[in-house]
Ligand SMILES: Cc1cc2nc3c(=O)[nH]c(=O)nc-3n(C[C@H](O)[C@H](O)[C@H](O)COP(=O)(O)OP(=O)(O)OC[C@H]3O[C@@H](n4cnc5c(N)ncnc54)[C@H](O)[C@@H]3O)c2cc1C
């Protein structure tokens with residue numbers, strides 16, 4: 001198998017695809033909480049993706065891609081045996097893994113894959129690890145078995161109650177607190193609104209909480225300034241200072257606003273790409 005080659009591909013649910021990529025050198029160095037930058041073809045945009053499951057002996061890295069626009073659409077159309085133009089990384093600072101006591105790891109949507117290696121690292125450090133994974137409905141619950149294996153206890157929530165506990169991940173977290181679970185550390189990865197609400201809840205109970213931010217990134221090496229975020233009133237670059245930050249200090253409203261900055265351009269690029277696919281021009 002060649003470097004950057006796709007060894008395995010599976011559609012986990014509509015619009016969410018899992019890839020295992022053969023990148024032995026990268027996998028040797030990668031740690032939970034870091035990310036990579038992918039480029040499908042030589043003309044393609046650089047796309048940041050979180051590091052998911054690591055199979056170090058096989059040299060395989062799992063990434064889970066949600067199709068939201070042109071570049072992610074291009075990636076999910078790649079097939080086993082094809083090679084990514086480049087896979088850069090590992091980038092960013094690994095998640096701080098300490099002996100905290102009881103940890104809750106929370107994942108929503110494509111935030112579920114990166115909490116898997118974090119849960120495993122926390123467990124290896126001797127912590128009790130409770131997982132909470134949330135999705136809009138049953139069909140969108142992904143990687144449940146992998147997360148069950150990685151945690152001591154796993155709660156699944158769906159917004160519509162079609163599977164697991166009805167409600168948001170924050171409802172499951174509130175229930176754990178109400179049931180008297182003494183939580184020492186929370187790690188949450190998912191949509192900005194989810195990370196914001198988890199942080200608001202844990203702030204009330206003074207529980208240390210970290211989140212993994214996903215601002216728009218370009219170079220991923222601290223040079224372009226595209227990934228600026230405000231943390232405790234200070235400007236930080238998510239690619240080199242993060243992507244993990246103290247959730248109680250993040251300016252989530254600014255992050256939401258900055259993520260929406262190029263929406264009209266992104267929509268046009270996606271629509272044009274889908275139209276090209278429809279008439280048979282894939283790349
Ligand atoms: C550290 C990090 C880890 C990530 N991990 C994953 C992952 O594991 N799986 C996954 O599916 N997605 C992940 N993302 C998000 C992914 O990079 C974006 O969804 C992707 O860049 C969108 O590209 P697009 O051209 O398909 O969509 P676009 O049409 O460009 O945008 C669609 C939406 O994605 C947001 N977006 C656009 N470009 C970026 C960018 N460079 N960085 C972040 N958001 C962007 C926009 O605000 C917009 O709302 C991660 C982002 C970061 C920063």
Ligand code: FES
Pocket residue numbers: 216217218219220221222223224225226227228237238239240
């Ligand atoms: S992505 Fe350019 S500075 Fe972070």
